[in-house]
Amino acid sequence: MQPRLRFLISGLLAALVFGAGYCVAVVVPGAGDTTVHDYTSFYASDSRMTAASLLFVALIVGSLLMLWFFTELRAQLPDGLLVRVAYGAAVVGVVALPVGASILGGPAGAQQNAVGGFVGVPVAAAFAEAGLGIMLGLGMGGFAVATLLMSIAAHRSALFPKWLAVLGGALGVIGLASYFWIPGLAIVLWVLVTGVTLGTHAQLSDAPASMLVPQTGGA
Numbered sequence: 401m402q403p404r405l406r407f408l409i410s411g412l413l414a415a416l417v418f419g420a421g422y423c424v425a426v427v428v429p430g431a432g433d434t435t436v437h438d439y440t441s442f443y444a445s446d447s448r449m450t451a452a453s454l455l456f457v458a459l460i461v462g463s464l465l466m467l468w469f470f471t472e473l474r475a476q477l478p479d480g481l482l483v484r485v486a487y488g489a490a491v492v493g494v495v496a497l498p499v500g501a502s503i504l505g506g507p508a509g510a511q512q513n514a515v516g517g518f519v520g521v522p523v524a525a526a527f528a529e530a531g532l533g534i535m536l537g538l539g540m541g542g543f544a545v546a547t548l549l550m551s552i553a554a555h556r557s558a559l560f561p562k563w564l565a566v567l568g569g570a571l572g573v574i575g576l577a578s579y580f581w582i583p584g585l586a587i588v589l590w591v592l593v594t595g596v597t598l599g600t601h602a603q604l605s606d607a608p609a610s611m612l613v614p615q616t617g618g619a
Contacts, residue, residue, distance in 0.1 A: 403475075404599050418588060427452045430527075440521070453505070473598075489543070555569075568594070
């Protein structure tokens, strides 16, 4: 498969599947000004808990697709500390998001798969806060760092047009500076735009960019 096509597919799939799965942070109560009624109505609805479970599966698949996207992007950039840190941050995001989501959905899973009813609002709220903290702080924080640093590296190597590098840098900073779920959707949009832009216009190589950098100096 040609690198441009791989990049296009990885960006499209990552944005669509991860974007859908990321909505689990909104479907399961706990974010923002959540009321007691929000908790009781959600845990009284089997259909809503089932929907949350399906979104959790989509989040796992989408996180792996995000890793594919960042892997394709890394392959087009000259190797260096900046790119390595960025890719490591992306791996942290890939791991942390499903972990946080599993904690967020713990009370629903217990209710659906074990004998017993609703665990109660205080317990559900505690699980929601812990899960969202991992999802947003480590998960989307990792993706924000990856977006920021890879945008810088891609601008330096002339892989990105200036507007795309500025967009990625700005969204990375916003993602790091906020503790809310909406900036995460903006990063998903950046993945989509980057995949389409590089997949349809850029000249991409099959060989890692680090292999294309001329080596200087003798033995």
